[in-house]
Amino acid sequence: MQDVRRAGHGYLRSKLEPCVKKTGVSAASAEFKKSNRLLNSEQFKRVLRKGKKSFNPVFLLFILPNNHRHSRLGITVSKKVSRRAVDRNRIKRQVREFFRTNQNTWPGYDVVMIANPQAANSDNEAVQEALRNVWFKAGQYINN
């Protein structure tokens, strides 16, 4: 598990090092303020319509460049995923935590993360694994 993570990280960081330096924010002390979120449905719709898609059985990710120097995140976990609010909160927290620590791999993008029903049946480690997977796929789109 740890090996996979390091490998993915290393791959992305080697390509995107200049960006990270430019923003001047280190990944270790990542923040997640209001400016890092999508705040209304117009912003959501823009990303869903024009954004590029990557997916796996657990998550669906849309990504679109914005005009800011930081990335912004929107999360959708519908009641179809789980009827219990506790499950939905757990998934959202996992996604938020992942974005917080990994947002600077490629800054300047709006990201919308949509959970599939599979997410409710996964434990936190599996969710993190799926997030790394879908994040890596999106990174490939950007680099091409």
Place this chain on the structure above:
RNA sequence: GGAGUUGAUCAAACAGUCGCUCCUCACUUAUUUAAGUUUUUGAAACUUCGCUGUUUUAAAAAUCUUGUCUGUGGGGGGAGGAAAGUCCGGGCUCCACAGGGUUAGGAUGCCAGGUAACGCCUGGGCGGUGUGAACCGACGGCAAGUGCAACAGAAAAUAUACCGCCUGGAAGUCUUUUCGAGUUCCAGGUAAGGGUGAAAUGGUGCGGUAAGAGCGCACCGCGCUGAUGGCAACAUCAGCGGCAGUGUAAACCCCAUCCGGAGCAAGGCCAAAUAGGAAUCUACAUGCGUGACCCGCGCAGGAUUCGGGUAGGCUGCAUGAGAUCUGUGGUGACACAGGUCCAAGAUGAAUGACUGUUCGCGACAGAACCCGGCUUAUCGAUCAACUCCUUAA
């Protein structure tokens, strides 16, 4: 010691790193497309012979004040016992300000008390379950009316006679001296017995009878009347009546009590786009509308005035039937008095992630205007009172 009943409390703990949200304090930065204050300059009006002064307006500036914004740091708060289901009752808000009605509709249903109120709670009564602590109960009325009761059964509601029991008559049989016995048919009596059913005109015993029957009697049950106890539901006792009478009201219905409607996406404020309407006053024929319906009520006409309002933002939005401690009254729910405290407020929606240590290895589960209840889900832990069994003294 074991098994159990009821009530109450808790909802793994600690440390570190990073992060979110709200409040607060300090600093930092920027802005006049914030406001004030002060200063300077220009213009206009008035004043003065003039200098000048006053007012208005425009522009600019500031080691100023307040606010906002950018960011940093310090301090503090940050899901539940059910936050859930949305099943009741309220607060709050708007509506035609909720007024009248022997109408409709809905809810509740032993009695008394508590409460803002309730379908909730407490205490009591009655019935049922359990050895017991206790628990459970839509627990008014079918001797007002109407309806329904599958299958089985003779019969399911004005009672009725299938088998049986008994009496009488006729026919013929047996024994045959008669008495008598039994068979078939007919007429009648009978609700003891059988069988059916969830349910069949009260139960047991004695008498009585052709056989039976509350036909009579005793006790029980039921109904009525009275007395006693109790605020009452009801209980106990006495007398009278042979005795109304199947069940079903979670069937219609009757009786008593209560209920206006819609909801924070309520409502208020600011306000791009867009469209021409909106508010106030006043008159009453007609028309229209109305939130169950009727009465009542409102709107349309005319006059006057100028704002109205979607997206979005702000607010409502955290001091309340509040929490807690003590005392007093009450069997209790609870009430009263005094002291102390302020305890989440998000809005694409915070309350988290990771690491380590310990243990009994962690259930159900996430606030969305707010309270009081009910119901449902739930790994367990602790405490108190009580019950049963066993052992010891």
